[in-house]
Amino acid sequence: MNRTIAAFGCVVAMGVSALTLSEEPTAASRQLRAERPSTATGEWPTYGGDLANSKYSPLDQINASNFGSLRIAWRAKSPDGFLSMTLPDGTEWSADSKLIFEELSRVDPTRWRDNQPPFVQNYKVTPLMVGGTIYVNTPASVGAAYDARTGALKWVYNPKSYESGTTTMTLRWNQRGVAYWRAPSTAPGASGPEERVYWGTGDGYLIAVDAKTGRPVQEFGVNGKVDLMEGLPRAQRGTRDYLNALTYSVQSPPIVVKDMIVVPAAISSLIKTKEQIPGWMRAFDARTGKVRWTFQPIPQKGEFGADTWQDGSNEYAGKVTVWTIMSADEELGLLYLPTNTTAPDFYGAHRLGDNLFAESVVALDINTGKRVWHFQTVHHGLWDYDNPAAPNLLDITVNGTRIKALAQITKQGYVYTFDRATGRPVWDIVERPVPPSDVPGEKASPTQPMPTKPAAFEYQGATVNDLADFTPEIRAMAEQAIQGFRTGPLFTPPSIEGTIVRPGTTGGANWSGAAVDPETGLMYIPSRNAYAVSRLSPPDPKVHSNLLYMQTPGRNPQMPEGLPLFKPPYSRMTAIDMNTGDHKWMVPTGAGDRIRNNPRLKPLKLGPVGGDITLAGPLLTKTLLMYALTTGGIRGGPRLVAFDKATGKELASTDLPGSAVGTPMTYAIDGKQYIAISVQSPTPTDIPELIVLTLP
Template identity: 50%
Template sequence: MQFLPSNLISISSVIILASSVITANAQGWPSYGGDNGSSKYSPLDQISAENVDQLEIVWEWLSLDNATVASNLADGNNRAVPAGYKATPLVVDGIMYVSTSFGRVVALDAANGELRWSFDTRAWEAGRPMNLGYNTRGVAYWARGDKKRLFFATYDSYLWSIDVVSGTPDENFGDAGRVDLTLGLGREFDRQLYGVVSPPLVTNDRVIVNSAIHDAPSSIEMPPGDVRAFNPDTGEMEWIFHTIPQAGEFGNDSWEDGSWEYTGNTNSWTIMSADDELGIVYIPIGTPTNDWYGGKRPGDNLFAESLVAVRAETGERIWHFQTVHHGLWDYDLPAAPTLIDINVDGRPIKAVAQISKQGFTYVFDRITGEPVWPIEERPVPPSSMPGEVASPTQPFPTKPAAFEPQGISDDTLIDFTPELRQEALQIIEEFDYGPLFTPPTLRGTIQFPGWGGGGEWHGAAFDPDTGLYYIPSASVPIVVQLREARRQ
């Protein structure tokens, strides 16, 4: 049994900005995380704790999706509504670029909200996307001399190149301005199972694209979650990184019984990061098909739930670290890795920090992949499910400390009153429970943190002036109950 998040239904999408943010941000916000290292940091100091309560709305822009939603509802199409509005705008040279839930891209004057242009990919006409519905996270900006483009990957599986001045597709890119992302993956599959939600990552003249793939709790086969790089001028594919290693590739032997041939997902659905100077891309990868039962994919399953560093120019793997072996908990790496320059015991380190759903922060030398602090393999509970062979150990960082409670025991329950304490004890006795990495069962297992984290999409932020790392986190337990599959 899989537990999916409730969809957020939004009829109007509004961007609200204070003018002091716009005028002060001379550096702009050229990528999803502020920079390709996903620091989410701005040195601006005009807004502070002393004056934040004085901010006023100076303009607002109503999404062009609103008219489409109203028309759909009038026609009785209640499913064709956005699943919230989650895009992060970019600001470059005083112009704001943002995508909408239905797959439009707009350019706004950042000072007053005036619409400069809009382009409609008409992605929503392909039907409601899998998983979280109509949802986009943003666009990517690229410039070489006078040539300036936005790259937008859509949930109907196209990569678009759009001229930032005219708002029209680049006719020299792919097929009339777009590339079909369902091609070149080595398998045929239903395109309704595949799409993209995150913005591409643009670095070293490569447009790097990941994927969102349908999470189906009863499936064995799904599309592959390979990461690909495209030429920003022509749209030609420059390289592909197989997140499930193919025959002869490193890690293929971690997929036993030939399971690498049919298993899918293992995709990077969140934000990727890059060190532009080093020419390295950092890819956070998710769980294989399916999230909760791995009996049809025995082995450790590289590069699932791994942070992988590859060369931006070629896609060659430099190093990797698997945070979960043979995942059974939907513990995808959920957020962009953060590039941080730190000093440990007098030694300067170019590091990368990766937060996780289970509440860990993994910190590595971003050049070599060596852990900055030891990460220990510790014993974890076995699985009782027929055909399932859970990994006997999982990696536990020794530093930093976990930012979420992990696992369930009598000691973790509330004790505000004796009555509440007794009720909590009665509730957990209806299920199996235990420490972190307790596998799912037929009875139902309390998983804490659940699939929603811990860490999630929003990721973390790093302040280079103070050395502080900020992590928004959610304490959300779930119950995962497996059921015997119906025999065909």
């Protein structure tokens, strides 16, 4: 098999400034817009603004000259502050969520992992705005709608998924958004369109509600929900992994393509056996919830790619799926899947081979779910290098040729770029030798695919030359700190003693993804210089595992006095011209005063070193690149920063009442532009908020 590729504006008067929208619509385009909302009309109808996941809006009322004067137009506490539970007699009790969680824990002390109730601060939603209404969901899988002008609550729907237990995976209680669908109503006598909002829950259901009322759509599935575990081999509702979390959840928004809903899945990598739940990707009819097609990311006997799973391991392996956001090109009729690592993440002696279609970009026919082309970004994954974000779709001009391109950012710091119609790489991707594994039974891939362009956007590998060298004494401390650990280049495998892996499991890049300017072809990628230690040991007999080795906790390299182990920057924003594949600029994200003010470093008067970020993503408009930082506000606190798109220079900022946890979006209504972003509360015991900013 060939490893490299297997294919098959009107202006509205504002007062402060003008707000640029699209051209005056024709009758045909008005009809189309009635069916499909768009950022061109000032809306934000999908997680990334559009199916291409651009995170771009043509709005320009908010610009460098007035960004610093933004104020809070309205704010709304997360609906997770007030919840309900089902009582033994079938009635509902509603109360402050802290009381609800305490009572649920009292009724069943084993309900949650580590006896920890839902972490409602993980309010990672990027809201949608369609037709004057904001739509969100919460860590507790609650959906809600607000008036986009005033913030008045329109409805809340609570499926009470938290009653089932802790959501799967290490980063618990994640929800990142909802999906919106609109189509002509089929109801007799109906005059307007039918509108629905969809989201997945922490306990593995797909929810459909009426977008106007929040009431479950009765004809969708069973009373407005579909059981996503139904029909999956080795999936049993209510089962737990070895840390007492659920084994199947949904963390990211579904994607609406034509009249279908395609749903991601998060499947536990903490199941103690080699037999895993398969991560089937399914398209559901938007009206009925019935399955329209199924794609199995682990090919079975007789299917293309089955030979990349040795010794019949494809019959029991699992977890290969999409847990993050997806993208699509409806004109080409293609849906793009950024798949993850198979399980367990760090040991694969029981699944030898390249393991297609794990850690791949897979293009499916939207109508049938059939594979059209794919590219595997990591062979036989051992590093948890899931493709963490939706591929960005953009049109670029390379050497005079116009290309409908797809760019996949990765945890390992690469951008893989393809013709999105054919899967052909835009620039060569070369198989390069990487270190072998010496863990008993393991056979790491001898090569890994590495793009020749663009250059990596983040540090890769962990060697002595990468260690902090602010002074000779600090370099000596760093060299001492890594003693007893294995170090090496990118793709150095996990080991018994513990391998320092850089980028680590959180990247590099992560779920919030990159933003793309369709006018210039510039791609903006936030990333972090983080590392992890990947250590293996035989499982404890008490675990009753049939795996020879499992990931195990242990010590990490310890630098004295809170000093960093590696060279800066510790986070950055990189702009890449995707027409040439060249880096245009890179800037550290944040001054990094926590590091710079270390007593050993302060006398050095270092420049910005970064590190002042969360995992939230960027937002692009016609005028600005926006990104949230955790420091630098008037009182030293969090802020939303506007950067010059051409140079990366910081232009202005506005303070936020808490650290951003969701990626911002922007919308316009009644001739006024707004920016919405979810933020944590100042204290861990308070409730996070949705903050909406606008000009005075």
